[in-house]
Amino acid sequence: MLTTEELLADLTEPQRQASMHVDGPLLIIAGAGSGKTRVLTRRVAHLISIGIPAPSILAITFTNKAAGEMKERVGKLLGRPIRDIGRLDQRLPMICTFHSLCMRILRHYGPRIGMPERFTIYDSSDQTKVVKDALKMLDISSQNFTPGQVHSAISSLKNQLVTPEDYARNASAFYERNVARIYGKYQQLLTANNAVDFDDLLMKTVHGLRDHADVLAELQERFQYILVDEYQDTNHAQYVLTHALALKHRNICVVGDPDQSIYAWRGADIQNILDFETDYKNALVVRLEQNYRSTKTILALASGLIARNTRRKEKGLWTENVDGQPAKLYICQTEDDEAETIVNELRQEHEQNGRAWSEMAVFYRMNSLSRVIEEKFMRSRIPYQIARGVEFYNRKEIKDVLSYLRVLVNPADEVALDRVINTPTRGISDETVRKIQVHGVGRGLSLWQALELVNEIEGLTTRAVKSVQLFVQMLTALQNKAHQVESASIANGNEGMFAESSAGTVQSIMHEVVER
Structure with a gap:
């Protein structure tokens, strides 16, 4: 395993400060491309290097990919792989997503908090089928209450930790009363099937810890050092869970950037990161402001735009990278004009500047917007690959x-x-x-x-x-x-x-x- 000095040798001063902090709450405001993953992994490795028991460290990410990358990096720093056995009782740092953590808690403590020993986790298509079954049983028209809309409403309620009974008590309008009925029937069907959906993993864990103080105390003692990535995108249920786990020892480190909050549409609450210093008095705040990813031009454009936001934490991003090419803005009259402009730009870059087709990309807001561009590419004989497909x-x-x-x-x-x-x-x-x-x-x-x-x-x-x-x-x-x-x-x-x-x-x- 690397020494402390070796672990921190290639870090900037703010990165070193965040990595070496041990006890007490820590807020890392990490601008885009500022090396936050490097800091998180070095922080985990540093805690272990100074004698903190590995199983007492919990690092929560938002995606399995991020968790996998962090495990790989931490394993290299420690000189041994992080082999995740998918259970709560492993003897290594726990690096996983919120849903994975909750699944492990429910499987481990299930009988003690009112969960069956074995349960199935339903994916989105399973959930849609159960919603359809609930609509049919209640004789509610799926034309007026589409399964997608209803499930979205149920998901939002669960992320707010609202049970069917809670919602039914306050439902007054026609739509709300029917959603309450469907929500209740939906949960009955899940229970009958020994099943939960993704949102249940969080809600049932939070409610289980709320109602069983002994289980919460065990988990607080187990996870004495908690790290949360992308904290600006946490929803209410995730906020309540992390706050409960960290309440005793208060050794919680959150990393995020209000400027990068993009999931409000699915329940993320930017106020969680904005209020961190209120929730945790005397929290240390470290700002990672050096950008390693972008050119000066791109950084200036992004900073000028986001500065107009009102709900944010101030920071001044800078970079040692080159100025780069100036950005261009085209205003097109139609989608055909837009596609033609894109084709001309790409062809010019390829033919005049020798840039490979594989080094260029086109981003669009919705999958349906790709059709006109694809047709133009085919007519222009420009090779392309759509980065989507059936998962x-x-x-x-x-x-x-x-x-x-x-x-x-x-x-x-x-x-x-x-x-x-x-x-x-x-x-x-x-x-x-x-x-x-x-x-x-x-x-x-x-x-x-x-x-x-x-x-x-x-x-x-x-x-x-x-x-x-x-x-x-x-x-x-x-x-x-x-x-x-x-x-x-x-x-x-x-x-x-x-x-x-x-x-x-x-x-x-x-x-x-x-x-x-």
Whole structure:
């Protein structure tokens, strides 16, 4: 492991000050391109180098990518890799996202705070399906209350830590009263399925710690040094969680920049960072103002624009980089004129200045705006690549595989069960599933429990009953096998389930799933 001097050798004075601070609250105002990741990683390594136990350090990021990068950098500084086992009881610094932290807390303390030992985390498509089911059960028109709008409203409420009961008490307008009903039914369905959504991870953790002081005390003692990245983008639930964890020891370091707050539309509250010095008296404030990324021209333009903001922390960004080319502003009359201007600029840069096509990029506000530009590129024979596509976990074959694995762990997960019951086609029609569901609801049974009793259900064909029984037998065998082998082995031994997959063999799919 590097010595303290080696850890801090290449840092500027403000970076050294932030990295070496140990006890008490610390606010790092980190301008764009000012080396905040370097400071965060050096700070974690420095704490460990002076004898702070590694498991008492918690670093929270906003993305898995950022967490992965930080783990890799800290591992190199420590001289040993940070191998994250995905649990709360690991003996290394905890570097993860808010949602990952909450998942670990709920899995570890679940029975003590009223959570089932095993639960499924629903993704956005699962959540949309549950909202649709709730609308159907309540006989509410999805034309007037679209699933997307309703789920957005529910997500916003959860980020504010508002429960269905809280919201229903204050709902007065027609729209609010119906959203309250849908929210309540949505939560009932999640509970019946032993499932949570992403927002539940935060809300249930915060409420669990609020209602169980003993669990909160254990976590406060465990995480005595807390670091939070991108603090300007925290929402109310994230703010309450970090404040609760840091309340005892007050060794909290937050890094952020009000000028870079871009997630207000999904609940981020810039006031969290603006009020840090009020929440934590005598906090040390360090400003990282040297920019390593941009030219002087770009920095001057950005600083001149953002200076007009009123809710911000003052700082003076500067750089030792070159002046760079002047920025240009084009005002075009139509989207065709705009696309033509872009093509002409890129072609000139390529043909006259020798710049490779791969060194140029076009940014646009919405995906739909790319169409005219793409057409112009094709006509002009300019090679291009669109940096978007179906995300890995949204691919049909991946969702099919994961749904099978979810059912093995949690048979009450009706969203996953409904997805795989006839995938691939095995002669179980939608009408058969509907009759089984009706039978189960009338007797207080889950879908899985009703499937196990399929021979008692009237109105099903002999073929349908046989198909369901074979499906139940297959899953039961896999559930028994799941206690003995890893997930990849289960899937690899049952390629027939995924024979219609468009992604090739199940081995290749499962390899990607396990790697991710």
